Amino acid sequence: MPLIDMPEFSGELLDEFAARKTMRVNTPVIQPAAPFLDMAGEDLRRRIFLTESETGESLCLRPEFTIPVCLRHIETATGTPKRYAYLGEVFRQRRKGGNEFYQAGIEDLGDSDVAAADARAIGDAFGILNRLLPGQTLSARLGDQKVFEAVIAALGLPLGWQKRLVQAFGDTAQLDALLESLVSPKPMTGLDARVAGLLATGEEKVLVDYIDSVMQETGYSTNASRAPQEIARRLREKLALAATRLPDDSFQLLKQFLSLQAPLSEASKTLSDFAEKAKLKLGAALADFDARVAALANGGVDLGSVTYGAAFGRPLDYYTGLVFEITQEGQTAVLAGGGRFDRLMTLLGAKDTIPAVGFSLWLDRIEAARTSA
Amino acid sequence: MTITIALPSKGRMKDDSSAILERAGLKITAIGSDRSYRGRVEGRDDIEIAYLSASEIAREIGNGTVDFGVTGEDLVREDLSNVDTRVEFCARLGFGHADVVVAVPEIWLDVDSMADLGDVASEFRARHGRRLAIATKYWRLTQQFFSRQHGIQLYRIVESLGATEGAPAAGQADIIVDITSTGSTLKANHLKILTDGIILRSEACFVRARKAEHEGDAVVQEIVSRVKTALG
Numbered sequence: 001m002p003l004i005d006m007p008e009f010s011g012e013l014l015d016e017f018a019a020r021k022t023m024r025v026n027t028p029v030i031q032p033a034a035p036f037l038d039m040a041g042e043d044l045r046r047r048i049f050l051t052e053s054e055t056g057e058s059l060c061l062r063p064e065f066t067i068p069v070c071l072r073h074i075e076t077a078t079g080t081p082k083r084y085a086y087l088g089e090v091f092r093q094r095r096k097g098g099n100e101f102y103q104a105g106i107e108d109l110g111d112s113d114v115a116a117a118d119a120r121a122i123g124d125a126f127g128i129l130n131r132l133l134p135g136q137t138l139s140a141r142l143g144d145q146k147v148f149e150a151v152i153a154a155l156g157l158p159l160g161w162q163k164r165l166v167q168a169f170g171d172t173a174q175l176d177a178l179l180e181s182l183v184s185p186k187p188m189t190g191l192d193a194r195v196a197g198l199l200a201t202g203e204e205k206v207l208v209d210y211i212d213s214v215m216q217e218t219g220y221s222t223n224a225s226r227a228p229q230e231i232a233r234r235l236r237e238k239l240a241l242a243a244t245r246l247p248d249d250s251f252q253l254l255k256q257f258l259s260l261q262a263p264l265s266e267a268s269k270t271l272s273d274f275a276e277k278a279k280l281k282l283g284a285a286l287a288d289f290d291a292r293v294a295a296l297a298n299g300g301v302d303l304g305s306v307t308y309g310a311a312f313g314r315p316l317d318y319y320t321g322l323v324f325e326i327t328q329e330g331q332t333a334v335l336a337g338g339g340r341f342d343r344l345m346t347l348l349g350a351k352d353t354i355p356a357v358g359f360s361l362w363l364d365r366i367e368a369a370r371t372s373a
Numbered sequence: 374m375t376i377t378i379a380l381p382s383k384g385r386m387k388d389d390s391s392a393i394l395e396r397a398g399l400k401i402t403a404i405g406s407d408r409s410y411r412g413r414v415e416g417r418d419d420i421e422i423a424y425l426s427a428s429e430i431a432r433e434i435g436n437g438t439v440d441f442g443v444t445g446e447d448l449v450r451e452d453l454s455n456v457d458t459r460v461e462f463c464a465r466l467g468f469g470h471a472d473v474v475v476a477v478p479e480i481w482l483d484v485d486s487m488a489d490l491g492d493v494a495s496e497f498r499a500r501h502g503r504r505l506a507i508a509t510k511y512w513r514l515t516q517q518f519f520s521r522q523h524g525i526q527l528y529r530i531v532e533s534l535g536a537t538e539g540a541p542a543a544g545q546a547d548i549i550v551d552i553t554s555t556g557s558t559l560k561a562n563h564l565k566i567l568t569d570g571i572i573l574r575s576e577a578c579f580v581r582a583r584k585a586e587h588e589g590d591a592v593v594q595e596i597v598s599r600v601k602t603a604l605g
Binding site: 226 | 478479480481482483485488489491492493495496498500501503504512515516519520521524526527528529530541542543544547563568
């Protein structure tokens with residue numbers, strides 16, 4: 001590959017990737033668009049460059065590497081564990097900066113030692129940035145969806161609410177709005193008397209039969225995506241939720257939890273203090289959190305430069321645990337960002353669950369940081 | 374400078390907008406036959422009328438190739454990004470009423486609000502192996518409403534250029550975002566509007582392209598104030 005136009009530090013970067021025992025892979029620049037839109041959501045459509053093949057298939061210019069690298073892994077079926085590295089151009093419509101820029105990163109697939117793999121990803125990101133930005137102070141932000149999930153489970157919230165809260169985790173505005181709505185739930189509306197009556201009988205089958213008969217009559221059943229059972233089940237679930245409200249003390253505890261911030265060196269204690277005071281059993285999630293902290297310390301990461309934020313996450317359903325971002329101290333431009341996406345591989349079509357963690361490096365921002373120093 | 378006003382080229386929208394301009398003291402006369410796509414305003418050499426299709430009007434205002442236009446708010450908001458920096462909605466004209474709405478199958482008894490839909494969307498992939506599909510021609514409005522206003526990311530848009538109401542029964546999509554004025558087509562296709570599912574209450578608007586040369590232009594100001602006065 002010619003190095004023309006590549007960031008001038010590409011050579012160093014590739015050395016780092018090799019030293020970190022990764023396998024360099026490339027992927028086509030032109031990719032099927034569906035996996036990106038499926039995974040990241042329709043909102044991405046505004047930000048990618050779309051085109052169509054002659055046969056009408058939706059194609060796009062590679063907007064990032066994680067999905068192509070994972071798809072390639074599934075196609076080549078070479079087994080795990082695998083450590084992949086990539087370096088190449090990605091294409092996105094951005095408000096700031098050019099529309100085509102270089103990205104590099106590591107995807108670590110199939111290591112079942114979650115704490116060690118998480119710590120290695122963060123350590124790799126720090127190590128590479130330290131090499132590329134010698135003498136500069138870096139700081140990181142770290143979040144963990146698993147801890148949040150453990151808190152809402154320990155609070156004994158109904159499953160329907162837990163799912164909604166996890167879905168909104170990482171989007172502060174949505175999460176706040178959701179919590180407010182749970183404190184003051186609205187009574188169920190929009191049911192006609194007949195359905196309300198059927199629901200009141202408590203008999204699933206009557207309701208399912210009714211829904212089925214209406215679907216038949218209206219000619220909807222042939223292509224119905226949601227089956228009568230699914231609608232009946234959720235209707236029941238919704239009725240149960242409409243009758244309950246989030247207790248004030250749970251609301252307060254959640255708010256308190258979401259505001260927690262601590263340097264990673266103290267985060268374990270902050271979390272266990274919170275759990276103890278709130279009388280919540282966070283068990284495994286805290287143990288996993290502590291194990292990751294220990295693995296980071298072993299790997300030589302300065303825990304004082306990493307801040308844990310309880311509310312930090314990504315509102316996408318394939319992120320499952322760790323998320324992190326590294327910046328220059330006091331700056332906002334993210335130089336490296338990553339996290340754990342244990343659900344992505346199966347969503348993309350892998351037969352077995354494959355634990356996965358990775359990060360990407362924003363090379364144009366790193367270049368800017370090198371020249372500003 | 375000649376000021377160009379774009380008007381819908383046919384139907385009731387054409388008649389209604391001509392009537393409003395006439396009330397504003399800007400009576401339109403056709404150039405040549407009344408099938409012609411150019412017109413002029415009686416006694417005004419400085420104003421020109423261009424008859425265009427309603428959706429083209431939105432685009433031409435966005436490009437600044439015309440100065441004013443009469444068209445549906447839905448089309449302007451759908452066709453143009455950063456709409457409020459590019460155009461000014463000078464007046465709402467009181468005709469061409471239609472709402473852009475989110476509608477789901479009536480038999481989805483458990484879905485009454487956008488929050489319900491968010492729940493269904495988040496589980497859809499696990500249950501059905503694909504994302505919730507929305508049939509619409511309103512890509513931009515749908516994305517803004519779902520993604521930004523309601524935090525719903527997990528859905529796919531299926532483009533539908535007509536007979537959108539039939540998409541759920543035909544299996545092309547699960548739900549729709551479409552325009553409705555009376556709701557009767559939705560009803561006939563066993564669809565219901567979500568209680569908080571009104572994306573936009575649209576009507577015909579008198580719209581100005583935000584062009585630098587409009588600044589301090591007497592004719593531009595006169596046209597705006599005439600239209601506003603005519604509407605009372």
